[in-house]
Amino acid sequence: MADPIRIPDDLKPVDGRFGSGPSKVRPEGVAALSRVATTFMGTSHRQRTVKDQVARLRAGIAQFFSAPDGYEVIISNGGTSAFWETAAFGLIRDKAQFAEFGEFGAKFAKAVRDAPFLAEPTVHKAPAGSAAYLTAEAGVDTYASVQNETSTGVAVPVQRVAGADPGALVLTDATSGGGSIDVDLTQTDVYYLAPQKAFGSDGGLWIALMSPAAIARAHEIKESGRYIPQFLDLVTAVEQSRLEQTYNTPALATVFLAAEQVDWMNAQGGLGWAAKRSAESAAAIYGWADRSEVASPFVTDPALRSHAVATIDFADSVDAAQLAKVLRANGIVDTEPYRKLGRNQLRIALYPTVDPADVEALTRCIDYVIHKS
Numbered sequence: 001m002a003d004p005i006r007i008p009d010d011l012k013p014v015d016g017r018f019g020s021g022p023s024k025v026r027p028e029g030v031a032a033l034s035r036v037a038t039t040f041m042g043t044s045h046r047q048r049t050v051k052d053q054v055a056r057l058r059a060g061i062a063q064f065f066s067a068p069d070g071y072e073v074i075i076s077n078g079g080t081s082a083f084w085e086t087a088a089f090g091l092i093r094d095k096a097q098f099a100e101f102g103e104f105g106a107k108f109a110k111a112v113r114d115a116p117f118l119a120e121p122t123v124h125k126a127p128a129g130s131a132a133y134l135t136a137e138a139g140v141d142t143y144a145s146v147q148n149e150t151s152t153g154v155a156v157p158v159q160r161v162a163g164a165d166p167g168a169l170v171l172t173d174a175t176s177g178g179g180s181i182d183v184d185l186t187q188t189d190v191y192y193l194a195p196q197k198a199f200g201s202d203g204g205l206w207i208a209l210m211s212p213a214a215i216a217r218a219h220e221i222k223e224s225g226r227y228i229p230q231f232l233d234l235v236t237a238v239e240q241s242r243l244e245q246t247y248n249t250p251a252l253a254t255v256f257l258a259a260e261q262v263d264w265m266n267a268q269g270g271l272g273w274a275a276k277r278s279a280e281s282a283a284a285i286y287g288w289a290d291r292s293e294v295a296s297p298f299v300t301d302p303a304l305r306s307h308a309v310a311t312i313d314f315a316d317s318v319d320a321a322q323l324a325k326v327l328r329a330n331g332i333v334d335t336e337p338y339r340k341l342g343r344n345q346l347r348i349a350l351y352p353t354v355d356p357a358d359v360e361a362l363t364r365c366i367d368y369v370i371h372k373s
């Protein structure tokens with residue numbers, strides 16, 4: 001067997017984490033957490049010390065996204081997957097419409113299709129690497145799309161549906177797009193995410209910016225008498241969030257790291273800064289792929305290429321799985337593609353936590369490994 005390929009240290013990124021989620025957590029955040037190891041960790045989530053961190057996180061998120069008047073930051077447990085079930089029980093009145101162009105959009109659509117108390121949803125599908133869009137449809141009370149499909153690296157603008165029934169809600173899965181890609185929140189009623197992606201924290205929470213119309217819908221459905229499991233009760237999540245707490249015990253480290261990260265991102269210049277930094281990383285990786293003889297962006301329409309997560313296809317002469325393995329052995333991790341996509345591909349997170357200079361360095365490392373193979 002040939003010697004394992006050793007990438008020279010001076011080519012390597014400073015930080016080798018390029019995973020799309022869990023993603024790079026800033027060492028400064030972990031250091032800050034360590035400073036509260038005995039005063040915050042292991043203390044009651046019903047007391048001031050923890051509630052202050054929930055409050056810091058909620059206020060920081062509202063500031064970061066320039067939350068319009070009346071929009072509230074709602075937090076609960078279980079990550080985005082739990083939010084999908086919460087929305088099925090607490091936001092969709094009867095009929096939903098989905099734009100589905102990847103695995104994550106498909107999961108929410110399935111949750112709603114399986115709910116016996118809801119009508120069969122309309123699902124507009126597009127093949128991996130392209131985008132599907134919402135269209136006005138009479139009788140639809142809830143529209144759902146994904147800002148950034150993490151499984152394919154396709155990103156679409158967040159937009160209301162022209163001609164939709166009055167009062168219809170728009171729900172946007174911003175789990176990976178939120179924080180990396182610009183958004184105007186007046187274009188959606190619920191912009192929801194989890195903090196292990198662009199917000200460089202850990203998993204286990206969902207965070208939703210909700211419009212007054214969305215909060216009113218949650219009350220309307222609860223008052224209608226529909227059976228709603230306690231853990232998935234959106235009205236309870238709203239009430240608890242207003243008290244700076246969660247319905248059940250949250251992961252305190254996740255709350256703290258997320259609050260720390262949002263403060264950091266706001267101090268750098270907020271969403272404008274973050275979107276610009278992710279765009280810089282995107283220019284580095286897609287520019288390199290366009291110039292490369294063996295690499296090319298998987299998403300053929302440049303307008304759909306995500307600034308949050310890049311997917312790069314390789315020619316048959318390069319074994320991308322082997323490439324990811326060599327990178328991993330050299331401390332550059334989680335460049336593997338989304339498993340179900342099954343392509344000869346690498347997937348690279350471009351979240352604002354990742355330094356664009358490290359993305360540049362990654363491209364040099366890939367060239368080095370291909371050259372040595």
Ligand SMILES: *Cc1c(COP(=O)(O)O)cnc(C)c1O
Nearest residue numbers: 021079080081104150175176194
């Ligand atoms: C990661 C991700 C999810 C799932 O988030 P969990 O917190 O693991 O449930 C959903 N949607 C998108 C777009 C994602 O990137």
